[in-house]
Every structure is written in C-alpha cells, then in structure tokens.
Amino acid sequence: MKIRPYLFSLLALGIALIMSLAIGSVFLSPAQLWNTLIGHGTQVSNAILWDIRLPRTVLIALTGMALGGSGAAYQGLFRNPLADPFLIGVASGAGLGAVVAMSIQWPYSFWGLMAIPMAAFAAGLLTIFIVYSLARVGKTIPTTNLILAGVAFSSFATSLTSLLMLRSTDDMRRALGWLLGGATQSGWTAVLAIVPYLIIGLGILTFSGHALNLLQFGDDQAQQLGLNVTRTKTILLIAASLATAAAVAFSGIIGFIGLIVPHVMRLWFGADYRRLIRLSIIGGAAALILSDVVARVVIAPQEIPVGIVTALVGAPFFLWVLRRAKNQGYW
Amino acid sequence: MLRKIFVLTLLTVLLFGCAPINKSTNAATIVTVDDGLGRTVKLSGPARRIVSMAPSNTEILFAIGAGSQVVGRDEFSDYPAQAKSLPSIGGSMGNYSNEQIVALKPDLVLAAEINTPDQVKSLEALGLTVYYLKNPTTLEEMYKNLEIVAQLTGHESDAEDLITSLKVRVAAVDAKLANVTNKPIVFYEVDATDPNKPYTYGPGTFGDALITEAGGVNFSDAAGITDQYPQVSLEQIVKTNPQIIILGDSAYGATSDAVKARAGWGTIDAVKNGMIFPFDDNLISRPGPRLVDGLEQLAKLLHPELFQ
Numbered sequence: 001m002k003i004r005p006y007l008f009s010l011l012a013l014g015i016a017l018i019m020s021l022a023i024g025s026v027f028l029s030p031a032q033l034w035n036t037l038i039g040h041g042t043q044v045s046n047a048i049l050w051d052i053r054l055p056r057t058v059l060i061a062l063t064g065m066a067l068g069g070s071g072a073a074y075q076g077l078f079r080n081p082l083a084d085p086f087l088i089g090v091a092s093g094a095g096l097g098a099v100v101a102m103s104i105q106w107p108y109s110f111w112g113l114m115a116i117p118m119a120a121f122a123a124g125l126l127t128i129f130i131v132y133s134l135a136r137v138g139k140t141i142p143t144t145n146l147i148l149a150g151v152a153f154s155s156f157a158t159s160l161t162s163l164l165m166l167r168s169t170d171d172m173r174r175a176l177g178w179l180l181g182g183a184t185q186s187g188w189t190a191v192l193a194i195v196p197y198l199i200i201g202l203g204i205l206t207f208s209g210h211a212l213n214l215l216q217f218g219d220d221q222a223q224q225l226g227l228n229v230t231r232t233k234t235i236l237l238i239a240a241s242l243a244t245a246a247a248v249a250f251s252g253i254i255g256f257i258g259l260i261v262p263h264v265m266r267l268w269f270g271a272d273y274r275r276l277i278r279l280s281i282i283g284g285a286a287a288l289i290l291s292d293v294v295a296r297v298v299i300a301p302q303e304i305p306v307g308i309v310t311a312l313v314g315a316p317f318f319l320w321v322l323r324r325a326k327n328q329g330y331w
Numbered sequence: 332m333l334r335k336i337f338v339l340t341l342l343t344v345l346l347f348g349c350a351p352i353n354k355s356t357n358a359a360t361i362v363t364v365d366d367g368l369g370r371t372v373k374l375s376g377p378a379r380r381i382v383s384m385a386p387s388n389t390e391i392l393f394a395i396g397a398g399s400q401v402v403g404r405d406e407f408s409d410y411p412a413q414a415k416s417l418p419s420i421g422g423s424m425g426n427y428s429n430e431q432i433v434a435l436k437p438d439l440v441l442a443a444e445i446n447t448p449d450q451v452k453s454l455e456a457l458g459l460t461v462y463y464l465k466n467p468t469t470l471e472e473m474y475k476n477l478e479i480v481a482q483l484t485g486h487e488s489d490a491e492d493l494i495t496s497l498k499v500r501v502a503a504v505d506a507k508l509a510n511v512t513n514k515p516i517v518f519y520e521v522d523a524t525d526p527n528k529p530y531t532y533g534p535g536t537f538g539d540a541l542i543t544e545a546g547g548v549n550f551s552d553a554a555g556i557t558d559q560y561p562q563v564s565l566e567q568i569v570k571t572n573p574q575i576i577i578l579g580d581s582a583y584g585a586t587s588d589a590v591k592a593r594a595g596w597g598t599i600d601a602v603k604n605g606m607i608f609p610f611d612d613n614l615i616s617r618p619g620p621r622l623v624d625g626l627e628q629l630a631k632l633l634h635p636e637l638f639q
Contacts (some may be wrong), residue, residue, distance in 0.1 A: 026434045108370060301406075
C-alpha cells in the first residue's frame with residue numbers, strides 16, 4: 001500500500017488541531033464543544049475555546065512549523081544529521097536577549113510587554129549575524145567553520161545567560177520557564193507578530209528543496225551544477241533563522257522538534273528535500289501541538305513546559321521509528 | 332380587602348425600604364485602587380468570587396476574613412488548611428491554567444509579584460479584573476497590603492482589628508528585646524543542596540529584616556554581602572562563624588544532625604554548640620500576616636531567656 005505523504009501528514013495535523021481544541025485543563029464535553037463551535041456557547045466555554053485554546057493552538061502550530069521547516073533546512077544546509085534550528089546559536093542568543101530584558105522592569109504597557117519577545121528576536125538574529133561574519137572566509141562560508149563558530153558562540157551566550165540568572169534578584173522561574181519553552185503570552189498579539197516573519201522565512205524554505213538537493217553533492221559539485229552556493233546558503237540561513245527567531249521569541253526555546261521531525265519524515269517518506277521541507281513544516285506543527293496537549297493535561301491543572309514534553313515523548317517515539325526503519329542508510 | 336392593603340403596604344415598605352439601602356451600598360462600594368503595576372482597578376462592589384494566584388495572597392485573604400469569598404487558589408497555597416480544599420489553578424514553574432481561572436468565573440483575580448506582567452495581561456484580555464499586589468519590603472508595607480485587600484473584599488474593619496493585634500504583638504517582641512546587647516550572628520539556610528555553597532537571605536528580604544528585628548545579626552550583614560539571595564561559600568561561613576544556624580530548608584529534609592555531619596561545618600560555633608534549629612520558611616518567605624509569627628519564633632530562638 002502506498003501512503004500518500006501529504007495526505008498522511010495533513011491528516012495528522014488535523015487530528016492534532018482537533019485534540020488541541022478539545023482537550024484542556026477544564027473539561028468540555030463534546031456537546032459543549034459543538035455548541036460553542038456553532039455559536040451557542042456559554043460565556044465560560046466561549047472564553048476557553050475562542051480566547052484561550054484557539055490562539056494558543058495557532059501560536060504553537062506556527063512555532064512547530066518554523067522549527068520543523070528550519071530543522072530540515074539546516075540539516076540539508078550543513079549536510080549533518082545532528083543539525084537542528086538552534087545549531088548555530090539562534091536559541092542561545094535569543095535566550096540571552098530574553099533574560100537581559102527580563103532583568104529590567106518594563107512599564108505595564110503594550111510595548112513594555114513586547115520588550116522581552118523583541119529583545120529575544122533581535123538577539124537571536126544578531127547572534128546569527130555575528131556567527132556568520134566570524135565563519136566567513138573570503139567570499140565563502142565553509143560549513144565546518146559555521147558549525148564551530150556557532151557552537152562556540154552558543155556556549156558563550158548560554159554561560160552568560162546562566163550567570164545573569166544566578167545574579168538576578170528576581171524570581172528565576174520566569175526565565176527558566178522561557179528557556180524550557182512554552183507560550184508565555186496568550187491571545188492573538190503573538191500570532192500576529194510572528195506571522196510576517198514566518199511567511200517570509202517558511203515561504204523561501206518551501207521553494208528551496210531543489211537547491212538543498214543540489215547542496216547534498218557538496219559545495220563544489222553544487223557550484224559546478226550551476227548553483228550559486230554562497231548566495232543560496234546565505235539566503236537559506238537567513239530564511240531559517242528568521243522563522244526560528246520569531247517562533248522562539250514568543251514560545252521560548254523548544255528543543256527536539258527541529259531535530260526529530262525532519263528525521264522522522266526522512267525515514268518515512270524519503271530524503272528528497274522538495275518534499276522533505278514541506279512535510280517537516282506540517283509535521284512540526286502536528287508534533288508540537290500534540291506535545292502541547294500532553295503538557296496541558298499530564299498534571300492538570302498544572303502545566304509543564306512544552307520543551308520538556310517534546311523530548312520526553314519525542315525521544316522514545318523517534319527511537320521506535322529509527323528501530324523500525326528498513327532503510328538503514330537513509331541519511 | 333384588608334389583606335390587599337396589607338400586601339400593598341408591605342410591598343411599598345419593601346420597595347422604599349430597600350431602594351435607599353441599595354443606592355447607598357452601590358455608591359459606597361465602588362472600589363477603585365491602584366495596583367503594583369500602576370493600573371487602576373475598579374470593582375463595582377466588594378469582590379465575591381476571588382481567585383488567589385499566590386500563597387501569600389491566600390493567607391492575607393483568609394486572615395482578614397475573606398476566606399469564604401475565595402473560589403480558587405494556586406497550587407502552592409496550603410495555609411490555612413481550608414484553602415487546600417479549594418480548586419487549584421496551577422502555578423508550578425509559573426504556569427497557570429487560564430482555562431481553570433475563567434471556569435471559576437471570578438470577579439477578582441488577586442495576583443502577586445511572582446506573577447509576570449504577561450500573565451496579568453493575558454487574564455485582562457479574557458475580560459477578568461486583576462489586581463497585582465506588590466510585595467511589601469517592611470512590616471508597615473505588609474499592613475498596607477492587608478488594607479488594600481480588605482478594601483477590595485469589603486473587610487476593612489476586620490483588617491483594622493488584625494493590624495492592631497499584629498502591631499501589639501510586634502511591640503511586645505520589641506519591648507522584650509529593647510535592652511538586648513548580645514546579638515548573635517545568625518546563618519539562615521535557605522537551601523543547601525550543595526553544602527559547600529548554601530543559599531541564604533541578604534539585605535532587602537524579610538529573612539534579613541526579621542532576624543535583625545528579633546535581636547540578631549544576619550549572616551549576610553556580618554559578612555558584608557549585598558545580594559538578596561546570595562549563594563555563599565563554606566569558607567565565608569566558617570570565617571564569619573555564626574552562633575546560630577536556622578534551617579529554613581527543614582521542610583526539604585535538612586536536619587541538625589545532617590548539618591553536623593557535613594564535611595567542614597564542624598568548626599562553626601553554632602555546630603559545635605548544637606545551636607541549629609529547624610524553621611518553617613513559609614513564615615518569612617510569604618509576605619503576609621504570618622511574618623509576625625515568624626518574628627516571634629525567631630526572637631524566641633535567638634533569645635530564649637527573654638521568652639520564658
């Protein structure tokens with residue numbers, strides 16, 4: 001039986017979306033859900049479904065799309081199975097920016113509340129720029145340089161973050177909560193703020209499958225095949241980083257999704273990047289929504305940071321997929 | 332006929348009897364208070380369905396007699412015991428369930444400094460009335476917080492009585508300690524997961540203020556530390572040589588015997604003389620009325636001879 005990859009992944013995403021709307025710390029029966037959906041909800045069920053669950057689900061879905069898509073792009077770009085969207089420092093840079101912003105008492109206003117995500121976003125992009133500049137040799141960007149510069153700079157930023165958190169007089173839970181991932185702001189503001197960056201970033205990635213396929217032959221070969229390697233790499237880096245930084249700014253650092261989703265898609269549906277990127281975008285959304293559902297219910301009404309769930313549930317799942325893989329040389 | 336007149340009279344009396352009362356209570360009970368984020372919070376009357384987002388808030392609400400108006404509490408609110416039977420809205424790692432809060436239909440959500448402005452905003456966006464109670468840094472500010480919560484909940488006179496009794500108790504402690512000259516150096520252990528680098532209270536915390544008020548010298552002051560929650564080296568403790576060690580982490584298993592068994596702690600006076608005491612950290616980490624209990628208990632530990 002031939003499984004249609006897009007049908008399958010969209011179906012999974014659909015189920016995840018429905019679960020995310022149906023399941024939460026407050027139980028709504030199917031009848032209540034239906035009534036609320038068709039506009040006959042009570043004040044409470046309306047607020048829960050439309051004002052709490054829906055915007056959160058959308059934000060989480062967008063974050064998952066960004067992480068899955070950039071993860072696949074990074075793996076192709078670096079030709080490295082260990083690459084994830086955070087490999088060259090978006091997350092640690094953004095984390096540093098967020099924690100610095102948290103150490104300041106902002107006024108209670110729209111811009112005061114936006115200060116932390118904006119600082120995270122700016123610092124994430126700045127990190128990529130610094131790493132890129134450091135790794136550049138003449139007119140080329142050797143992949144190894146990029147990875148090493150990224151990893152070294154990440155470690156530097158992470159230690160600075162830890163140092164700041166230890167020195168902070170405030171409660172560290174806010175910073176810790178952010179670093180472990182999970183939507184901090186509810187409502188539609190966050191969704192509206194990240195959508196433009198995701199459209200640009202993921203839009204470019206969606207149509208970069210052919211270029212990524214060529215890059216798999218190595219920089220020299222790709223160049224000979226007519227690809228402007230440096231320019232392509234730069235554009236892909238910017239696109240993936242833009243999407244990741246925007247997602248991370250509001251949702252915190254959610255690990256594992258960007259690493260695992262592209263691998264699962266590759267194991268199931270093959271390594272053609274034209275398909276892999278798009279499937280990873282859809283699959284990232286589905287996987288992160290499902291993780292968030294688990295995070296919401298496992299010790300309800302408490303919630304655990306979604307970043308914990310992604311690895312806690314994701315790792316065994318991935319190992320199961322890996323174990324069952326028939327094609328051992330899939331990479 | 333008589334019955335009709337009676338009913339009519341009754342209705343009239345009821346109508347006029349109620350109207351002025353309703354009017355005056357409405358006018359008198361519109362509550363407008365500025366909160367810790369500089370927001371102006373308006374209530375159309377004393378709050379009747381309150382969700383508390385912090386243990387200190389829960390303790391304040393119950394202490395001023397507003398316990399029966401509380402309909403939900405955060406996961407860590409465990410005092411008084413009645414609070415534990417209320418539905419929880421979460422709160423571990425700063426994660427609260429907005430769904431649960433909305434479902435409780437509160438007319439007031441009482442937030443505290445452990446809550447972030449983001450959380451206040453998200454509750455506000457759901458159409459809820461949120462009051463953000465700033466942490467006090469002195470007992471006087473704590474009394475002010477009691478008055479604010481009393482105003483929000485319609486328990487002004489209960490709060491005045493409570494504040495008076497708290498002030499009397501504090502004055503009694505102060506009077507007993509008035510002539511104290513021997514002020515022991517006190518090391519208050521907040522967390523000693525790493526016994527070579529325990530955490531303690533520094534200046535600007537109630538831990539520091541209450542030890543001072545209880546007739547002691549807080550370790551951080553003696554050692555010249557300025558951080559609020561410093562992590563200090565064992566070397567520094569040995570050098571400063573506290574006469575008393577208070578185990579605020581006793582709820583997490585720290586015991587006097589365990590401290591004595593720690594490598595390197597044997598040279599400290601408090602350990603040599605067995606002056607190590609377990610303590611309920613909630614009495615000084617939660618900025619509510621039980622701070623006064625904390626002061627009394629600390630004073631008794633530091634100067635037992637004066638509290639026979």
